[in-house]
Amino acid sequence: MAEILSVIEHDSLPVIAERVNAQRALGIHHARLLEKLSSTLPAGAFSWGHQSVCFAQFCGVIQLDELTLEILPKIHGKEAQPESCRSALIQMLQTARLICTHKGALAGINTQRMSLLDIFIQHFCQDLHAQIIQGKLRSYVEQEENLAVIRGCLAIPQHIRHNVVHKERVYCRFDEFSEDILLNQILRFTLRLLMPWTRSSKTRKQLSELLMHFDGIRDVPITLRSFNSLASDRINQRFQPVLEQCRLFIAAIKPDVLAGSTPLFSLLFDMNRLFEAWVAEKLKPWAHQQGWHLRTQGPRRYLAIREGDSPQFQLIPDIAFVDDNEVPQLIADTKWKLLNENDRKLGVSNSDIYQLYAYAGRYEVPHLQLIYPAQAGLLSHYGFRLQGMHEPELAIKTIAIDNSRELNWSLH
Structure with a gap:
């Protein structure tokens, strides 16, 4: 019987010999499947303990035969509410544009009751339906x-x-x-691919209805390499968000992991990267108000040049706010970690501060920020001033994950 088991990141599940339905554990069968899947998962996605498995900061869904594992983000104060953590993850993915959907796509999708996988599939179905209404491509x-x-x-x-x-x-x-072109062949392939994985009759019906629009399209094998043959032109442009979801789904199916015919499925997102992308999108309106431009993963500079050799020790800020001349005015690093209100340092690691200090010296930037997810008992801002060099201001900031409104942000 199909079952969904939700677990919060960094939590553990025991591994037991015989598992019964609804038991918060993995059976030996599921543990073996997870081990076979491990080579295709992000490095460090989980670790084995003594008769247990612990999941890291990679959140999403792993399908192990009839058992669907949901790894959900740890939203402070809502750890006992998997439906709230699930909704927060979907909102973050949508805001960060890792799931690109048309306006209003969340309407009609019950993120409280549905599994993550069915939510992902319904997003895809709604987006594809919106494009088909405008007309299929020929x-x-x-x-x-x-x-x-x-x-x-x-x-x-x-x-x-x-x-x-x-x-x-x-x-x-x-x-x-x-109509029998590569783009439509990818769409038909993806719809057929997803059919066995949905646990929702509503989602299965949506997939079937969409497939009817592609009856005249040949069934051809599609791999990730197939996307390289797609023309990047104006005609295909409106299907790009749908195609990116196709790419995600096709990469998620693991048909070669097992010797048998049962494939496995995994669709995981690194919460460090997701939090960074989410914060960047949330701060774009504020950057515009300051007359600045927001840059992610840059601008890149080097700390040193080896004599007679090339530059070394590259610096890659998570987020930089630059003026019209591309001069950095504020550099921010995001940290998907929990702070400690009882610690004088707030639980901020020395290495994170040293990294910001390197930014201050190399970029000569007057303002620095470390941004963490909000949690109970913490303020939204803590001010520091780094010593030496230009004595730039450092702000430790916290931001509420479930904040759907525009941020009230500041330098200080």
Whole structure:
């Protein structure tokens, strides 16, 4: 019987010999499947303990035969509410544009009751339906056929090879306006691929109805390499968010992990990267108000140059706010960690402060920020001033994950 088991990141599940339905544990069978899947998961996604498994900061879904594992983010104060953690993850993915959906896509999707996987699939179905309403794509496809009358141009080598005896035939090469193009083949493949994985009758019905729009499309094997052959043009542009979801789903299916015919599924997101992307999107309006431009993963500079050699020790800030001349005015690093209100340092690691100090010296930036998820008992801002160099201001900031409104942000 299909079952969903939710676990919060950094929590452990015991591994037991025989597991019964609804038991908060992994059976030996599921543990073996997880071990076989491990080589395809992000490094450090989980670790084995004594008859237990502990999940790291990679959140999402892992399908192990009939058991669906949901690894959910640790939202402070809501650890006992998996539905709230699930909703927060979906909102973060949407805000960070890792799940690109049309406006209002969350409407009608019950994030409180549905599994993560079904939520992902329903997002995809709604986005694809919105594009189909605007019209499916067609394009000219090159065809070769032995015809009674000439069409297009004569393919001379093939004509000679095929029509030595049949003089009444002409082997032609021509372009035909068709729906049977690579983009539609990817969409059909993805719809068929997802059908066995949904646990919701509503989602299965949506997939079936969408498949009917692709009845005239051939079933062809699609891999991640297939996306490299897609033309990047204006015609395909409106399908890009849907295609990115297709890419995610196709990468998530693991057909070669097991020797048998049962594939496994995993779709995980690194919460460190997700939090960084989410914060960047939340801060873009504030950056615009300051007259600045927000840059992620840069600008990149080096701390040292080895004599007679190339630059070394590259600095890559998570987020930088630059003026019109690309001069950094504020550098921020995001940390998906919990602070400690009882610690004089707030639980901030020395290495994080040293990293900010390096930014201060190399970029000569007047303002620095470390941004953490909010938690009970902590203020939204703690001010420091770094010593030496230009004595830049350092702000330790906290930000509420469930804040759907525009941020009230400041330098201080």
